Amino acid sequence: EVQLVESGGGLVQPGRSLRLACTGSGFTFDDYSMAWVRQAPGKGLEWVSHITGKVNGETTEYVASVKGRFTISRDNSKNIAYLQMNSLETEDTGVYYCTRWIVQSKFDYWGQGVLVTVSS
Amino acid sequence: DIQLTQSPSSLSASVGDRVTITCRASQTINIYLNWYQQKSGKVPKLLIYGASSLQSGVPSRFSGSGSGTDFTLTISNLQPEDFATYYCQQSYSTPTFGQGTRLEIK
Numbered sequence: 001e002v003q004l005v006e007s008g009g010g011l012v013q014p015g016r017s018l019r020l021a022c023t024g025s026g027f028t029f030d031d032y033s034m035a036w037v038r039q040a041p042g043k044g045l046e047w048v049s050h051i052t053g054k055v056n057g058e059t060t061e062y063v064a065s066v067k068g069r070f071t072i073s074r075d076n077s078k079n080i081a082y083l084q085m086n087s088l089e090t091e092d093t094g095v096y097y098c099t100r101w102i103v104q105s106k107f108d109y110w111g112q113g114v115l116v117t118v119s120s
Numbered sequence: 121d122i123q124l125t126q127s128p129s130s131l132s133a134s135v136g137d138r139v140t141i142t143c144r145a146s147q148t149i150n151i152y153l154n155w156y157q158q159k160s161g162k163v164p165k166l167l168i169y170g171a172s173s174l175q176s177g178v179p180s181r182f183s184g185s186g187s188g189t190d191f192t193l194t195i196s197n198l199q200p201e202d203f204a205t206y207y208c209q210q211s212y213s214t215p216t217f218g219q220g221t222r223l224e225i226k
Binding site for chain 2: 102110
């Protein structure tokens with residue numbers, strides 16, 4: 001059974017950093033691209049970033065609003081994908097979901113989500 | 121970026137009804153269009169991928185159609201558990217989502 005479990009959320013002041021982690025199980029982790037999708041309170045879904053699998057060179061992409069501030073990475077030996085979030089802004093507040101991303105296809109499995117609150 | 125516009129933004133329907141939600145892309149996306157269901161406070165769930173393919177385990181009352189720029193999600197014989205928010209998402213280029221359609225009980 002595919003499972004994705006996020007960790008690392010919490011309350012942080014504007015300008016500070018936070019690192020989210022997503023641990024995958026039940027599938028060959030390094031074969032798949034992984035992504036982060038977020039949802040601000042009461043708002044819709046927004047793709048944030050993804051990192052492709054080992055065979056596709058672990059390339060990364062970001063939504064414009066986080067470029068230069070967020071970094072996605074992966075540790076295939078531990079089956080973990082990370083989202084390093086620096087220079088956090090209040091607009092980054094929301095639930096962050098880890099998803100498995102079938103490139104040019106679908107987000108087929110989702111974690112339970114982790115809440116990030118950026119507030120002074 | 122490719123913009124997706126869903127209509128309507130919200131609708132009310134009754135159990136047993138047939139409803140259709142539309143998603144329009146700002147440029148052609150072939151059939152790279154998916155639909156997700158999100159119940160209040162819950163994780164989004166993939167319903168349809170590739171415009172019309174039903175994800176494993178999803179009831180057959182859900183169907184999708186379309187290609188190019190115009191797509192539809194149809195739910196036949198609405199069930200109480202179908203009242204939720206629905207999102208379209210394109211995977212032709214950097215992923216984007218529609219703004220969502222809230223389906224409420226009449």
